[in-house]
Each structure stands twice: as C-alpha cells, then as structure tokens.
Amino acid sequence: MKPHVVVYKKLPEHLVQRLQAEFDLTLFDRITDDNRADFIAALATAHGMIGASLPITNAMLEAAPQLKIVSTISVGVDNFDLDYFRQRGLMLAHTPGVLTEATADTIFALILASARRVVELAEYVKAGRWKGSIGEAQFGVNVHGKTLGLIGMGRIGSAVARRAHHGFGMPILYHNRRPDPEAERELGARYVSKEDLLAQADFVCVMLPLTPQTERMFGAPEFALMKRSAIFINASRGRIVDEAALIAALQDKTIHGAGLDVFEVEPLPLQSPLLKLPNVVALPHIGSATHETRLAMAELAVTNLIAGLRGEPVAHLAV
Template sequence: MKPHVVVYKKLPEHLLQRLEAECEVTLFDRITQDNRADFLAALKTAHGMIGASLPITNEMLEGAPQLKIASTISVGVDNFDLDYFRRRGLMLAHTPGVLTEATADTIFALILSTARRVVELAEYVKAGRWKGSIGEAQFGVNVHGKTLGLIGMGRIGSAVARRAHHGFGMPILYHNRRPDPEAERELGARYVSQDELLAQADFVCVMLPLNADTERLIGAREFALMKRSAIFINASRGRIVDEAALIAALQDKTLYGAGLDVFEVEPLPAESPLLQLPNVVALPHIGSATHETRLAMAELAVSNLLAGLRGEPVPHLAV
C-alpha cells in the first residue's frame, strides 16, 4: 500500500508526478479558510506532508497519528515546534544550501538600493520630477570600502561576506555563536561582540534563524548603539527585530535607512509606517524567489520526503 502524502503548496508538475509514482497524494495549492477543514481531514491518514509558508501547529499534528515526516520547502523551520517533533519522534526535513546564493544576492541588492536610494530615486524619475542635475538632497552614500557587520555567519552570511570582500573591498565584522577561522583567513573577517559590531559597522545585516533566543534580539537598545549614518538590513525573519523600535529609529533619523525583506506581520499591512518612510526599501520576502532557486528547493524537499517515507537516510533533517 502506498503511503499517503499531503501537499500544501503548489509543486511543479514533474515533482508532483514523482510523488504520485510512490505515494497517494492529496494536493492543496495553498491553505485558506475555505479548505482548511479538508486539509485537517487529509492529515488524519497522512504518512508525510510537504509544503511551506504555513504555521503547522501541534494541534494539527495531533490529528495526524500516522505521520512520519514533514518536509518544508524552506531552510527556516520556525513554522514548527521542534520540541514536539522530538518528543513524538517525527522527522522534520528542510532545504538548506540551495537558496544560499539567491538570498545573498537579495541582501546585497538591499544594501545597494538602500545606500544609493535606488527605489526612491527611480520613483522620482517615474513621477516626472527629474528636471535637471540632481543635488545633495538626492545623494546617497558609498558602499565600497564601508564596514559590513554580520550578526550570524552561517552559509548565507558567508556568501554575503564573500561579495562584500571580493566585490566591494569592505572590512567585515561578524558576531556568531563561535568564531569562523575560514572567514577570518579568507575574507579578513574579524570576530567581535555584538555591541562592538553595532557601534562600528556602516551596514548591519541580521543573518539569524528565528528561535526563542533570537526573537526580538534587536530592539531600541541595539539601534541606539548604531551610528546615525548606519543602514540596517534584515532578510532573515521579521520577529528577530522589534519593529516598533526600528520604526522609531528611522523616524528620528537615529538610523540612515533600512533594507527589509521580512517583517513581524506578512504581508506587511498597508498602514505600516515603514511604507511611508523614504529611507526604507521594503521587499515582499523575496530572498530565495528566483525560478532556479525555488525549483531546487522543491526538488530537495521532495527528495527529503521520499527518503523518509522509504526508511532511507534523509539528506537534510532539522530534527
């Protein structure tokens, strides 16, 4: 008898066919209020589940007594209670590695577009306001040679550091759970305390997973430590930052600007003050959103799921 798999995010047709060759598949392109009851009913007989962008609660999983593995099409696993998975002996697979370069590209796009005011000035041109040579009111700031501070030096942090060092001649400061000798040797990165990083960096990039230790790690105290000329970048998780404190720092010009791909609430509400601030570049959580990367993530997630269902070693287990 084939194992039953619940899919809760649209998959490319060839990957769906790959699943259907080995599994009975119940497919939901996405979960809404209209199909949530059907989704929960399908979980009752599921041996595996695969998808993304949906908080999977313990209550949902309690209704899935036959479940063996959940495979998320993401590197982040903050939509799951990892302690629950450990207690119950469930496997949770994720997709690290394949999104590293695309996400690092997005982070550097935020650095450049915020420093050089690309979005703001593109709108200035489109609005027909460009009447002659621009003046100081439209100037940005240099990126080349400025100090980059990375809070977190995992795969994505290292990829950003490579771009900064080799492409832009940027001195690199980093704070991590432990020093990274390779980054220090190859990129000239310097390990410092978080407070020292905040005080010295011209660009502060948060590169951390969301968990109990990192939630609201960056707040009013941390923004007060930063240079008034500094730019804050976050493409990790919104809840790592106290968003109200960030807004206050930007409004008071304690910070020069911010480039953000993630927010406390997503999609970002239309009434958010962040949307009214000219010194903010806000993106719709596009860190890994390229055709090539999203396909690679889905392929890896399917491989993870099928390995777990076959009883084979799972390539990338978070739990």
C-alpha cells in the first residue's frame, strides 16, 4: 500500500506525476474556508504533506497521527510550531538556497525604486503630468556610493551585499548573530552594533527570519536612530516590524522612505496608510516570485518529501 500524501498548494503537472509514481495523493490547489474540512479529513491517513502559504496549526497536525514529514515550499518556517515538531519527532523540510538570488534581486529593486522614486514617477508619467523638464520636486537620491546596512548576513544578505559592493560601490555595514569573515574579506563589509548600523546606514535592509526573538524588533526606537535621509527596506517578514511605528516614522519624516515586500497582514488591507504615502514602494510579497525560482522551490520540496518518506537523508531539514 502506497504512503498517502496531502498536497495543499498547486504543483506543476510533472511534479504531481512524480509524486503519483510513489504515493497516493490528495490534491488541493489551495486551502479555503470551503475546503478546509476536507483538508483536515484527508490528514487522518496522511504520511506526508507538501505545500505553502498556509499556517499549519498543531490542531491540524494532531489530526494526522501517521504523519512523518511536512515539506514546505518556502525557506521560512514561521507557519509552523517548531517545538511541536521536535516533541513529536516530525520532520519539517524547507527550500533554502534556490530562492537566494531572486530574493536578492527583489531587495535591490526595492532599494533602487525607493531611492529613485520609480513607481511614483512612472505613475506621474502615465497620469499625463509630465509636461516638461522635471525639477527638484521629482528628484530622487543616489544609490551608488551610499552606505548599505544589513540586519542579517545569511545567504540572501550576502547576495545583496555582493550586488551592493561590486555593482554600486556601496560601503557595507552588517549586524548578525556572529561576524562573517568571508563577507569582510571579499566585500569589505564591517561588523557593527545594531545601533551603530542604524545611525550610519543610508539604506537599512532587514534580512531576518521571523522568530519570537525577532518579532516586532523594529519599532519607534529603532526608526528614531536612523538618519532622516535613510530608506528602510523589508523583504523578510512583515511581523518583524511594528507597522504602526513604521507608518508614523514615514508620516513624520523621521525616515525618508521605505521599500516593502512584506506586511503584518497580507494581503495589505486597502485602508492601510502605507498605500497613501508617496515615500513607500509596496510590493505583493514577490521576493521569490519568478517562474524559474518557484519551479526550483517546488522541485526541491518534492525531492525533500520523497527522501523523507523513503527513509533516506533529507538534505534540507528545518527540524
């Protein structure tokens, strides 16, 4: 009898066929209020789960007594209670590495778009307001040669630092759990305290996972330490930031602007003040959203799942 796998996000057909060769599948393109009960019922006989973009609660997992592995199509694992996985001896696989470059591209796009007011001025042109040579009211700020501050220097932070150093001649400050000798040697990066980074950086980029320790770690005190000319970039997780404090800092011109790919609540509510601020570039959580990267993530997640259910080593375990 084949192991049973519950798929809770739409997969490319060739990956479905790959899974069907070894497992009995129950397929959901996504989980909604209309099919949530069916999803929970399917877990009763599940040995494995694969999907993304859904908080997997302990109650859901309690409904799956035969479960061995969950394979998430993401690098972040904040949709799961890791302590529960450890206590129960469940495997949680994820997809680090394959999304690094695409996410770093997104972060640098936010840096450029925020500094040069790309979105705002593109709309200015489309609205027919471009009547002649632009003046100071439409000027942006330089990126080349400005100081980049990275909070976190993992795979994605290092990829952003490479772009900044080699492409834009930016001095790099970083704050991390530990120093990164390679980044210091190859990119001239300098390890500093969080407070010194906030005070000196022209662009402050957050590159941290969401954990109990990082949740809401950026609030009014942190924004007050930043330069009034500084731009804040977040493409990690929205709940790392106290969004109300960020909005106040932007409205009061405590900081110059923000480029955001993530928010406390997603999708971002239409009534959010962030959508009314001209000094904000807001994207719909597109960090890894390219055809190539999302396919690579799905393929890796499938590989992780198959290895786990075969009893083979899983290359990318979060737990």
